[in-house]
Amino acid sequence: MEDKLKMLVLQIKDGNKDAFTEFYRLTVRYVYSIVYAYLLSNEDTEDVVQNTYFKLYVVRKRINPEKSILAYMKRIAINYAFKQMRQKRKVITKETSFAKDEGTKELVQEALKKLDEKDRLVLVLHYLDNTSVKEISVLVNEKEGSVKSRLFRARKKLKEVINSETI
């Protein structure tokens, strides 16, 4: 997968629009899931994802193909998501709550809503993207210790919610 993306990045650098479309199709679900798990709003997530890919296209000539493009995308997406969250603090209250018999997506979403914004992001990055604590600390600009305690607190809370919902 990484090799394929690397090859596409080289083509995107040369201005190949088809390669960009292919790259988008391969990676959009990944970017979308991270952003959505944090913002919990389809509308805002779409804006952030769109801006992230647009930014990538604008700066395509400066991309270093030797470095992980997904990490780069994640960085851009999180920055835009932070910005979006600052602008719209209403995201969580806007969403409707779900009944006990809803699917996994709704269940997780309901549980995530009950977490602190930063805790949620830390949890999502760790469990959804397998991002290491060290990398998360860089992304959210916090010490590793803080990230670990956020992770612990969020995990505990999530489990409580999920258990209470599922049992």
Next chain:
Amino acid sequence: MKQSDDKLKDIFNDFKNGLQLNENMEGRLLGMIEKKERSIHKRKFLLGLVSVAIAAFLVISSVAPVFGKSGTLPQVVAGLNLERAANSFNGSLSTEGWIIEELENQDLSPADSIIIVALLKESEVSVNEIIEMRNEKMGWGKILSELNISVNSIKNTLKQAQHVADEEDGNGEGEENREENREENQNQLKFVVIKGILNNIDGSKIIVNETEILLTEETIIECRGKSVAVEDLSIGNELLVKASKIEDVFEAKSILVLTNMKENNVPEKETKEFELRSAIVSFDGSILTISDFEGGILVDEYTKIQRTGEGRVGIESLEAGVTVQIHIRKDGDVYHATSIVILEKAENEEGSEENNGANNNEQSKPKKETFKGEVSFVNPDDGILAIIGCDMLFQISEDTLIISNGKAEFSDINVGDSVEIIGTEQEEGEPLSVEKIIVLKEEGKNTDNSNENSNSQGKESPGKP
């Protein structure tokens, strides 16, 4: 712990797979990109166009006079450079007296005067030719190019003059140089243009830079077109002094204050300035009335009165009927004449200048006479007019200036009108050629009636109204 983590990962994985992505997102993104690319192309195209236009303009302007009378781009740049050098010039330049007088009569900027004096030192060109070109709004770069003189040579002249002034400011060697210059220039130096800072005022003496300059009654001091008194000058003012040099004594002819003076020196009322060329209707010693202007114009000791070719003259020269070029400034509600140039006599004298050296011819020149009286006969077809009590006929031509509350036509003159006629005597039997008629309709009728007896022959002393 591990199990619980794996369970969470599974849950999140299901969460990720359960997300429904909006299919329109891709289309919207590609649309955004396309729009961006279009705007980039457009910007690049416009930038290219502007660059090409600038390059083309630079190329064309370096060979063609695209700046009109200022010439080509290099000429404009050279001209601006030269003007900057002249503006920053601080020293003295010598020239001849008549050149100073010529410059005085022109409405030139200080920089222009300095450049002209420097230019005359460098070449044999005529000062009038330069002034004429400058008055035609030609740039200095173009003027120098037409005269085939390099800008650098003028700049060097200015530099040298400034260098001499700087050395004179110092001691030791400067003193020696000054002595040398004095000896060297003793016979040539007649007039100088000095630009510098006023360092001292002592009665009728001022010191500009290090040069002591005497002020006389004839010294004209002006600031922004307004006459100012010596008392209004302050130490530190930047001045442009045009002075004559007799032996080692500088005598100021005119002083132009270049720095803005204090508000209390020159009152900052709402002012409006304009210039008119017209004939004097009346002058009572302080209020002047001219034909093309409603209301009186104040003439006072600050009014500069000149007659072309003669220089400054007194207020007694402001006679009714005389054509003048008058510079009027509106100070609040008062119209103030800042300068008056009497043109009429000069026109007549032009002829006399041409005949200069042949005084005998003066006797054969036709005499100008003034007649006053009531019109007895008018024939507009032949342009003939007669007045009561005078057996002479008057010939009106296209050149005749007719004044009746402003400029009027011959057809405006009727039998019974009181008129004052200024004309030139012709050969015996020929009608007198009329130069000017002033119709004194309303006021004139009464006054003329009273004067009728005294002017029983309708003829006054020649040359006087």
